[in-house]
Amino acid sequence: MTQITEPAASRARLLPVAVTGATGTQGGATARALLRAGRPVRALTRNPGSPAATQLAALGAEPARADFDDPASLATALDGTGALFAMSTPFGTDLGVEVRQATALLDAARAVGSVRHVVFTSAANADRSTGIPHFDSKHRIEQHLAGLGLPWTVLGPAAFMENYANDWTLQSLRDGVFHLPMPPGVPLPVIAADTIGTFAAHVLARPDAYAGRRIDIASQWRTGEQIAAAISAASGRPIRFEQVPLSVVAAHSEDLATMFRHFQAPGLTIDTAALHAEHPTIDWQPLETWAAARTWDL
Template identity: 80%
Template sequence: MTQINARLPVAVTGATGAQGGATARALLRAGRPVRALTRAVGSPAARELASLGAELAYADFDDPASLTAALDGAGALFAMSTPFGTDLDTEIRQGTALLDAAAATDSVRHVVLTSASNADRSTGIPHFDSKQRIEEHLATLDLPWTVLGPAVFLDNYANDWTLQALREGVLLLPMPADTPIPVIAADTIGAFAAHVLAHPDGYTGRRIDIASQWRTGHQIAAAITAASGRPIRCEQVPLSVVETYSADLAAMFRYFQQVGLAIDTEALHAAHPTVDWRTAEAWAADQAWEL
């Protein structure tokens, strides 16, 4: 049986970003102490978390001593990794270093690792396969764990690159506009992670792919239209164009088209009725669109 001391803080990596920030806020709302791990303890995002009650701790994935210090006395860990801004080898090295540091503590009793849907299936998508390597390393450690595989991030439709096109009235998507894909908001990932950490016994050793719903590009564009008041249409971007920017992302969207993700959202939601499964429409309504 997994025993997490609820008085000890949950260490949250990526706390100043979308997933980690959402998880930190969900834990704080549930009354759980949070230790936000970040290299930028003085950043606005870090200061906002501190104002909500989070403890800030400096942590650099390339500095094992800082990871050891940041995790000392934490009862659990929300772990995530990303190759964006670095590279795949760096992601694997940093991700395994974080998990090794957690395993070396006397206090961490559960790790929730966010990966990607289907990342355990040797997809051939570079940034999915790097996450598979980290998942496999976690399974070798003497730590209770849960792996979450989020589907396509709705939050990516409000980032700088997408906003530029939205201001021209277009949602660019490297998929047929009428093909449904499973989507999820960062807030829902955070809510699910907090749920797992509140009920670790039911999730130890489990890997769960998660999504709020299936939506086509047309439906996502309609949700943004309704929320922003700006008419938005969805247009498919050829994979050959995506390839010129990122072979990794082109491989992902090619996989989505040729193989696809498989998440039974109806069964998932029935098994977890207390999680806020934020719809694309609700997510879009919450955004401060400046189009």
């Protein structure tokens, strides 16, 4: 009798996708997108009993404890998974910790033997020697991933729309001002977390088509004035745009000041027209739609 062996990509699709940051904004969006697509999800989190993890479990995900500083927990959490959605952040730690923890995660994914595809979310243009510290740290992680011998895809999201609804921004919005360290009329590429999750799920369903590719992703370009107008229309409150001097940003974080200095000049490069033409089935959610769907407590 002839034994039929499924291709590795097909076998990987039958196994759970491990999602890091699953109880956060980006990882949570990816976990939900995968579940909507019928993919089994193992939600990696330090606290599987947290409210966010419980909510994912109610949607069908399998919460699993994973601590980037505990290699044994990573091995257990990744064992039997067919793919990995990996992300990293220096915020709340530092750049060295970010690289060390992400390296430990990727090494664990290679060691378990079942993972056949890794999707890592980096940052737009992080592979272009921007000099932005938290972009350069992500590029170091990208380089480590490329040398592991695992099929990989790197996504480089643009500026998160969710940043325009965080606590710091909401404080100024309540005063009728949207602050951004960008000159008037100079646009930024932006993207919603849900769009990142949808795109990541799209890639994870097509590992052979996306292996070895690095793709910067954005929904559109928007100026500070356009962002303020979208929030104003969605909230029903008059909101005006005001540029924040880089010196003010630098007093808070030199890393972020360097980022916005780069955003101003030379600026990010993403060909959104070509990106959207290549991926017409993705819902490239506009900023205006994202803002209108939110409840603005202003």
